[in-house]
Amino acid sequence: xxxxxxxxxxxxxxxxxxxxxxxxxxxxxxxxxxxxxxxxxxxxxxxxxxxxxxxxxxxxxxxxxxxxxxxxxxxxxxxxxxxxxxxxxxxxxxxxxxxxxxxxxxxxxxxxxxxxxxxxxxxxxxxxxxxxxxxxxxxxxxxxxxxxxxxxxxxxxxxxxxxxxxxxxxxxxxxxxxxxxxxxxxxxxxxxxxxxxxxxxxxxxxxxxxxxxxxxxxxxxxxxxxxxxxxxxxxxxxxxxxxxxx
Numbered sequence: 076x077x078x079x080x081x082x083x084x085x086x087x088x089x090x091x092x093x094x095x096x097x098x099x100x101x102x103x104x105x106x107x108x109x110x111x112x113x114x115x116x117x118x119x120x121x122x123x124x125x126x127x128x129x130x131x132x133x134x135x136x137x138x139x140x141x142x143x144x145x146x147x148x149x150x151x152x153x154x155x156x157x158x159x160x161x162x163x164x165x166x167x168x169x170x171x172x173x174x175x176x177x178x179x180x181x182x183x184x185x186x187x188x189x190x191x192x193x194x195x196x197x198x199x200x201x202x203x204x205x206x207x208x209x210x211x212x213x214x215x216x217x218x219x220x221x222x223x224x225x226x227x228x229x230x231x232x233x234x235x236x237x238x239x240x241x242x243x244x245x246x247x248x249x250x251x252x253x254x255x256x257x258x259x260x261x262x263x264x265x266x267x268x269x270x271x272x273x274x275x276x277x278x279x280x281x282x283x284x285x286x287x288x289x290x291x292x293x294x295x296x297x298x299x300x301x302x303x304x305x306x307x308x309x310x311x312x313x314x315x316x317x318x319x320x321x
Contacts, residue, residue: 080174083268085125091274093117102281107288114282115258118265177271184270188263199228207244211251224250239307245297249290258282 094117101113198216205213207229214230222231224247235243250256262279269275291308295301 077170080177082125083177086121087269087272087274089124090117090121090269090272090278093121094274094278097281105288107285107292111258111282111285111289114278114285115261117278118261122265180270181267185267188267195225199225199230202230207248209248211248213244222247224248224256226256227251242294242299242304242307245294245299246290249293250286252293253286253289255286255289258286 097113097117101110104110199214203215205215207213210227212228214228215233215236216230217233219232219234222229222235222243224230229244229247229251231240231243231247259279259282262275262282266275266279291304294304
């Protein structure tokens, strides 16, 4: 467990540093597809780079410090005092407490995610369903919450479908065509392992914003009036969000 804990710390540090560079260099750009690729690459690199091993001919201060931290964690896990090989005296079990807190937090967020996913799937299965020409499944309900999409499903209320159905469907179909749900699923899984890292939550929010920008661009390319569409976005932005995963 000590080695895994070190890996998660390294991965969290990589993610925080990469996201900081993204905020400084790319966050103001309007090339939304490139920004989306950059954010997804940050996630993948932050988990791949800590697995790489870099060797040098001579010891450096940085490598020595990192090795010492790893050795301390592993030695505490094995109840061995560094440089002595003796059993340590009774003290505060800080490593055990950290591991328990980390595991408890991960379990909490996993359960929240599964609860949200289960409620959403139950809602989709128990409401009226209609298949659109592009293969998308439209779920129509009578509740009062904002429309959303997940994988191949679009969930929309009867009132929204009757009032602004065309524009909303174009927007949600853009999300589905761009496979935005898979991005969110990847970020959710990463947030289970790095729930303590503020960078993963900021990155998730940034990615969701980019998804909306991409969908809006596709809607406007369909010839929808920009001013009318802006008013629709404002109206739907203040609606209730029932399922956090979507």
